[in-house]
Amino acid sequence: MALKTILPDRIGFGTAPMGNMFRAVPDEEASATLDAAWDQGIRYYDTAPLYGAGLAEIRLGELLSRKRRDEFVLSTKVGRVILDEVESGNRELGEKGSLFEAGRPNRILHEWTADATERSIEGSLQRLGVDRLDIVWVHDVAQDFHGDDWLGKLEEARTGAFRVLTRLRNEGVIKAWGLGVNRTEPIELTLALDEPKPDGFLLAGRYTLLDHDHALQRLLPMAEKQGVGMVVGGPYSSGILAGGAHFEYADAPPEIIERVRRIKDVAGRNGVSLKAAALQFSLAHPATAAVIPGATKPSRIAEDLAALHEKVPDQFWRDLREAELVSPRAPLPGGM
Template structure:
């Protein structure tokens, strides 16, 4: 555990403090849920000891932030850690859509507008704080700057640094699916934390040398998300219709996931339990954040997290060429 990770996530250190509540599902990602179900899910997470919550304006055009804010409104502020993101301003559409066109089941009355300027990032944060009913957040990520334009990450981090200096956020970083350029930002001391989606899992260790090792060397915390590979690793046996990296999984990936499941079964471990535990083997990884749609999913994720994973499972995955030895050594 790096010093920055201990500072950022120290007060989230319940027995399940390494597990974060990913806020996309309560923003109606891919499927709708009503306010009552969202509230019950968030309440179960709190009651079971989860103290790190991640959200973004992008998630349901602000719906995720509003629901998480409502759930945490009466909780002691010094007992939880919250992160949100900036870079996509929410602005009214000239011609509203019946439904959002970016994967969330919400009315399409707003659209997302890239803006990583100092004024745009501050506006985004202040609007997030209003939705969350908070005075500050612990972590503010620049959200997917690689998808905006070349050089957006540098502009974004300069803008975020100003908000950190003003005391509106405690730490800043990048939230992204892309590893390119992250090592340079880490080595330059421009980030406190990286949220990395879908690039460090049992199926993809692209980030091991390019992000996690530099992060460990320079004391930068990493939050791993997408550890279930957008669904493929979330069941004991991979489903033939599962998605991988937001697309239908191809035959090769399905075979590889099936082989991982076989090795897990040989050790009496379920595939999702191993998928959740794997990123945490690396000392740079301070937490994993997982989307949860129901109280049952909260319970299941915590059950997976509590699973005792024998060292032999990791050794067999290395021997089979599924994960590199360096991932186990940390």
């Protein structure tokens, strides 16, 4: 099923921050933020077992379990099974490293087999307090691997998670499945397969104002040709485009800080907020079904919704193009 027919709006809520990403978020602050999202009309929520070793799912479940199931769309991910066993010391989370240090201490099994996929879905349903999922993403299947190893993990997913999710979709248990990654290569390889075929993908950080060239070269033309939709995760590039200091889950390097400064200068001259520029750029591509910014403060929800509807003059986009701050191949709002 096409993502655009499943998702209720062009903006959703990404719950990685609810898993204590970067910092320990008090329960009351997390609850207030989720309540604000619901109260202001957000009806698509994306989560994952990895986010705080199940913490984000638990917090989201406290909200959604009080709502009628047909009132919202929910996606989560497979590839990580959260065990009851508590782990001490540093845990190996690849390039996401210490992101969720303040999350739950449960041991995380990284596996994309058929059995692990079914166990992951069962665990997510329990933590979320719901009886079904709408979309399931295969999470980070190639993110933390190099050389032949990540290709082996992708093959594990192809013969395991992909087939399980295809069966569940065909049986009507879920509406759609795809990959949830922050690299384009595994999606390109999956789209090149004859079977199984995903319905869409969640691409984190790779179709933003700061980083979109690679996605435009191969992935997005392939997606458009096959009618496969994209959900844009991390539209603020880990926060640097929303006034934060992080890029790619770490402190932003000098060259990124300078690029953001140049974009800010263009935005300031045109009376445009950086959040509006970021969200509306990501949404302008025909393949994009939704963006899912995250937040840990209730006030951020209103900011995101205002940015979504802010009037951005065409001159701003022309100025960005002239300054070579966006790719000449990137579709821009207004059909530019």
